[in-house]
Amino acid sequence: MSSITAPALPEDETFPAARGAFEDFWRRFHRDYVALAAICFIVFTIFAAVLGAPLAAWLTGHPPDQQYVNGLTIDGIPLPPMSHEVGPDGVTPNPHGEFFILGTDKLGRDVFVRLLYGARISLFVAFTATSVALLIGVVLGLIAGYYRAVGDAIISRGIETAMAFPALLFAVGLAAVIGAGLLNVIVVITIFSWYYPARVVRSAVLSLRQAQFVEAAHMVGASHRRVMFTHLLPQLTAPLIVYATGVIAANILFEAGLSYLGLGVPPPTASWGQMLSDGVSGGLYRVQPWLALIPGLALASLMLSFQLLGDGLRDALATKSAA
Amino acid sequence: MSGYAAHRVATAVAQLLIITLVAYLLFFVIADLTGASPAQRVAGKGATPERVREIAHIMGVDRPWYEQYATFLSRLARGNLGYSFQRRQPVADVVFPAAAVTASLVLGAAVLWVLIAIVVGLVGALHPRSLADRVLTIGVQVSIAAPVFWVAPMLAYLLAYQPTQGTLLGIPLGRSVSWLPIQGYVTLTSDPFEWARHLILPWIALAIGFAALYARFVRAFVLEQLSEEYVKTARAKGARESRIIRRHIGRLVAPAIVVLLGLDVGVALGGALFVEQVFGLPGLGYIGLSSIQNLDYGLTVGVITFAALVAVAANAAADLIQAMLDPRVRAQ
């Protein structure tokens, strides 16, 4: 992912007296149809992953990891969408056999059901890794930006050092050594994404600590910890939420990349990254383009939704550049 | 200034030490615990256990890890990046040509994505909400979401292979056209045109995602600046829009992009790995990946050290230059 930082924070705004920040935000947000569509899609994906997946498995009668011998032709070619499994001769479709809405993958498994179950892994990995990365990043960024001096120097240099690690090589090495696995994937992604939020929070805190309300809090006698967590942190939640959407989008892509290198969740678990890499490797996309297009579209749509949501949130929260 | 410079260099050295230490721990200590033995791989299939022990002794992997690390550091201080037992070559002999390849790829892609970003971003900022802006925005959003390992083979297939069979994106060409190679690398010194021709598709593949991100940034930045006070002042003074953009906003956007580039070049090395694999470019990513697969950990640590050295040195240099220009930085 890139290092594009979040924009400047909203300073003390002059609102008409009666409205609070949230009403203001909602007033702008609910008219942004694109962002609304994005959030609907994300919610829909979550529903599809949690409820839709077992429902689809039950309705089609195809468990996600079930391999169907006749889901591949006798030449080992997966079936295209909307097709029946092949008959005994291994070539002609059997109209009374199993039906696959989105076809089969290279092991003869139902792509539609796996797509829905794969959403679980992609979402879970992205959300978990991002949350932990954000947690670490926010804490370190707060400390660095607030205390400055030695603490800041150490943490800043630490961030720089972490960013100087060649991430992908390390990820490959780490996974080759500790093995593939759901937990390992989350760990690897977290290790290589905590420093972006740390930098953002640090620079935000650095500019905020000059603000008047911080001075006021000091004068009233608030401890440093209280100032950090009760006064500064809420000011950061807005841009952090915007930033988080970007990080989630990037981590979805990161997981796909790791799967392509063979370091993702171990088989037979379905994940969109794994499905995409299976569809691309070995030139399979030339024979059955659906196997690359379908998970690719799913990944792209989800990432797009998070980005558009982030854009919408930022437009609704900021006072500038709403042109 | 010299105090700050000394302090900054010392920090850079410390960072390098930490990175190399972590790499050493990962590849020599932890890897050893999981049972993969580089000595056995070097010794060969017919080796007796005594022979493997002999090889391990020659390689130095039978000593405790802190001793190995100390030897590694003392060699590094003298400019020796280590030895690759798998290839029977000094690491430097492998890494420097590979670095040239990766540099060609990443720097060329960076130029391309900055150019695209400026064009796309400016169009979007100057004509916001127009049809062009909306189309570009959608294109940009989709580009960010396309994984490099998906884009690269598609590009090779659609733009390099299909023309040789007589079609370009469905349009029949009438004859077989071999205008771009499907994969391969030619060094700049042996043939500049071939070098460029072999790198065009890899540059595009690597640049697409970043171009989109940077286009978003440029658009947002320029839009923001257009409503700033100094722009209003300049307009009031009668300056032309294009002059405002080039002189005033351009002066601000350029350093911002440079700062982002400095940080993102390291990230681009990651995307470069996929591009190198698909297009057969023998760069650092490809060398690093194959060294891990071959248990050639001396080479792996060498590659990581080199990459980290470049990143750390670049950061330190950027800070020092900034300190020279900005006295406030020095006072910290």
Next chain:
Amino acid sequence: MAQRLPAFRPPRLVAAALVFFVAAILVGASRSHQTARAASTSAHFAMPAGSIDHLDPGLWYFASTWKLSLATCTPLLTFPDAQGNAGKVVIGGIASLPKISNGGRTYTFQIKPGLKFPNGKPIDAAVEKATFTRLFGKKLASPAVGFFDVIKQITAKGNTMTIALRSPVGSFLKRMTVPWTCPVPPGSAAGAVENGSLLQSGPYVVSKYVPDRQLVLKRNPAFNAKQLGNRGHFDTITIDIGVDSAQAELQIKAGQLDGYLDRLPAAAVNQDLRDPTLKDRIFLNPTPSVNYLWMNNDVAPFNNPKVRQAVNYAINRNAILRVWGGRSQGQITDQILPPTMGGYQDAQIYPANGDVARAKALLADSGAKLPIKTTLRTRSDAPGFLEMAQVVQSELNAVGFAVSVKSAPDSVNGGIISTRANKIPMGINNWTQDYPDGDDFFGPLLDGRRITPTNNNNYAAFNNAGVNKAIDRIAPTVGAARDKAWETLDVSTMRTATPWAPLLNPTWVDLISSRLTGYVYTPVYGMDITTLRPK
């Protein structure tokens, strides 16, 4: 903000860059026609990364490097550059076919006259004896030792080399065809020499080698075509290393590459087989190899033959073949030796689609506690193995196993499974013959007395007294009787002792560019690059 915003003109820099790129494309495209004409004297092949394990003829052991040995060296005895049965007959290489005496214990070789190294020094019996001595050296640690340990003594005088064996071995002639017997120049270092400089006895020598990047071969000026045959039609052969198989397949069809020296992806190949324009340059041939699922006799419950037989009934070999790539990529088997082996009989011991009921019954009979938790290891860096492992996993889980699949690159995986102490329960591997005889399978893979603590090839740790006795009994036999004896042992071992569940015999597919002809698939090493020539 109703303002007249300026029309947008791209900066001059962008225009300049565009001009350079377009120029590069045009110049390059025009040049590619020129280079095609110049290429009638050079060939261009590719192989995947990590294909070359060693260029020292005493150490190389990959199928890819043995394929290169056809061009870069001449062994003591060899096979003709021919297809099918004609390619399975042992003929003279550096030496003519030997005189066998003393009940099969003494082989007297006459090194062919007039053979020289490029520096003018002759290739004689002393040179060949020194080559063998070097192979046995501890510093080299050659895998040849395991196959040549039956040699008691070698004597050399002039052009006569005599090899005395400890006991008669019927496959010895075939063992002398392996590329380890290629002569190295006198005075060669005792340790590994990896720059290719020791390859001096073939139609080509190594002119440039950049590890994991490129290998360039050029004609060997000292090659004696009168004695060794007119081999090789190009002046230079360039081999790019590190090329992805899917991209190489595109390049061959686009005319940018002459051929690929490793497996092409199954899906692309299956599509190409249906393309009538490619019919005359795509070739299918059976390989002398087997993909098999081995089970570790040291690890419960696989020490119980009933459990191993249950596994053979539980798997659906047809399903596994489909996942491997379908009927164009191989054929199913439940036997140890491949169909290319002399005297092969298709015994069909286990049902092709499996028999789940029978498998469950056998498991119940064996007394093993269900579910049987176990690990299956395979390599992650070759297409098809992980897929086969997943199919096996799902089929075994359906009868009462709980299989978890672990994979790693071959260098790591091979090291783990070949260390006996690791006690890996099961794995899927491929074994390709070193020479066409049954003892090349039974010896390294199934002879319990040859198990070593490390670098062990008998992953199943199979040690069966009856089988060992049979191996010894067959050792001195020759000819059709020997082939028949191996087959009988094969079938009976799979029926009762059942060390493995053999899965399939892969089929090799070669695609060559349209400008070449003269394709020959040698039954032992595969595609022969010395017979290819421009049309």
